[in-house]
Amino acid sequence: MIASFTSNLVLRFTLLMMMRIRPTVFLLVFSFFIVSPSEGDNSTHCSQYCRGRRVNRYLPSPFGFTAGCGVQLNCSEKGDIKIGEFQVQNVTADYILVNIPPKCNRPIEDLRQVNGDNYALSWRNGFLLQNCTSPSNDCVLPYSLVENRFQLQDCESKGDNISCYSEAYSGSEIMDFNNLRSTNCKVLFTSIAVDLSNSSRNNSAVSLEFQTLELQWWLRGQCQCTNNTICKKFSLPDGATGFRCSCKDGFAGDGFASGGGCRKEGATSVNFVIPIGNVVAIRS
Helix, strand or coil: CHHHHHHHHHHHHHHHHHHHCCCCCCCCCCCCCCCCHHHCCCCCCCCCCCCCCEEEEECCCCEECCCCCCEEEEECCCEEEEEECCEEEECCCCCEEECCCCCCCHHHHHHHCCCCEEEEEEEEEEEEEECCCCCCCCCCCCCCHHHHHHHCCCCCEEECCCCCCCCCCCCCCCCCCCCCCCCEEEEEEEEEEEEECEEEEEECEEEEEEEEEEECEEEEECCCEEECCCEEEEECCCCEEEEEEEEEEEECCCCECCCCCCCCCCCCCCCCCCEECEEEEEEC
């Protein structure tokens, strides 16, 4: 309840304040899986390497780039990891972050690309929307402020103000896309992800990640995790059940029965996974 109130209050207040300050460079701290690539190669039906012209990028189980992977992402010819048209910034044990730069006249329906069988919008996203038939009265931004903040030049709808949309936590980690569509807004300008990882009853610290979209991810079905794991269950929008495994404190790995499971930290040697271009890559 506190997290829900805090995220919505901070989002709505900060949206207005951020438009009045000079553009800022935001430093995002990414956390990555650290696993051995040999574990990810156990399956002959899932390719976990995105092979580009300059670097080979690797994702741990259950992620990969072919139909046999638990969570399939796309690999471009340049070696960029994508979901639809959106470039992946980060993949963690809890979420996927994708980049969504400000864009004029982007149809809100483009968000269907990030609502798949194994991932969907998180409730911790806030959206800047345009061309709304019934705009929100409690969060409307003058277009001139948005234009100056993001240094836009070529938008045609300069007289159309920007509306904000966010949801309170309702017991589900997943945002219902139909709720977003019910705003009757036609254009998605950009999004803001709310990071509540440091928020608690005694600590109201909240950070906002601009031009970023957070996705929840899962595998479909009942829990199939190994020992020393925590299984998080999901009630999916289509009525099905999903799950996600994570290792308990003191253990490392992906936690999935179909993956590498969990081992005591330091029990085995692992290759060092590093970020290159804001996504996971592995040294050759």
